[in-house]
Amino acid sequence: KQEVTQIPAALSVPEGENLVLNCSFTDSAIYNLQWFRQDPGKGLTSLLLIQSSQREQTSGRLNASLDKSSGRSTLYIAASQPGDSATYLCAVWYFGNEKLTFGTGTRLTIIP
Amino acid sequence: ETGVTQTPRHLVMGMTNKKSLKCEQHLGHNAMYWYKQSAKKPLELMFVYSLEERVENNSVPSRFSPECPNSSHLFLHLHTLQPEDSALYLCASSQHIASGVTDTQYFGPGTRLTVL
Numbered sequence: 001k002q003e004v005t006q007i008p009a010a011l012s013v014p015e016g017e018n019l020v021l022n023c024s025f026t027d028s029a030i031y032n033l034q035w036f037r038q039d040p041g042k043g044l045t046s047l048l049l050i051q052s053s054q055r056e057q058t059s060g061r062l063n064a065s066l067d068k069s070s071g072r073s074t075l076y077i078a079a080s081q082p083g084d085s086a087t088y089l090c091a092v093w094y095f096g097n098e099k100l101t102f103g104t105g106t107r108l109t110i111i112p
Numbered sequence: 113e114t115g116v117t118q119t120p121r122h123l124v125m126g127m128t129n130k131k132s133l134k135c136e137q138h139l140g141h142n143a144m145y146w147y148k149q150s151a152k153k154p155l156e157l158m159f160v161y162s163l164e165e166r167v168e169n170n171s172v173p174s175r176f177s178p179e180c181p182n183s184s185h186l187f188l189h190l191h192t193l194q195p196e197d198s199a200l201y202l203c204a205s206s207q208h209i210a211s212g213v214t215d216t217q218y219f220g221p222g223t224r225l226t227v228l
Binding site for chain 2: 004089
């Protein structure tokens with residue numbers, strides 16, 4: 001079964017620290033993987049999209065990596081800020097599907 | 113208005129009511145989506161429309177009825193819902209729908225639905 005798993009479900013980190021969020025997927029046959037951010041009670045905002053042929057993507061303080069052979073992706077956030085507090089969702093577009101498969105997310109809290 | 117908008121933002125309805133959720137995208141996209149987000153569950157894709165034609169229906173109960181009158185507007189008509197249908201309903205749009213296209217989905221803020 002094609003699934004996406006994000007562990008831990010929640011994470012608290014002091015402000016200023018670097019941190020890593022994890023995402024694992026069950027099948028290496030993917031088109032792309034995306035990271036989204038969701039603020040409480042709101043919609044999703046796309047952060048980074050990594051194509052199957054790519055190893056990483058960067059945007060500002062964010063860096064996402066992709067390792068298809070191990071079925072893993074990480075989202076690295078440098079110099080965390082209270083405004084980074086949100087739920088981070090990972091989604092994978094598997095071959096043969098016409099849709100994204102989402103993980104349940106990691107709720108991140110940055111402690112001032 | 114820019115991006116993807118949804119109305120209403122909050123809705124409380126009884127099990128015998130009929131209501132509709134509205135989504136509008138101002139991005140010139142060709143595909144629109146309805147998702148359901150329940151607590152502690154992954155987002156569930158409900159319906160996909162491409163150029164106003166439905167291309168995906170993930171075995172959604174008939175008490176949910178989508179309508180896409182044009183490429184900018186998407187509705188979700190609700191009738192005789194159950195309490196377990198209470199969730200955040202998210203609308204999204206993208207330029208294309210085809211697999212593998214490097215296409216990001218843009219999400220609206222959602223409608224928080226409570227069924228009593």
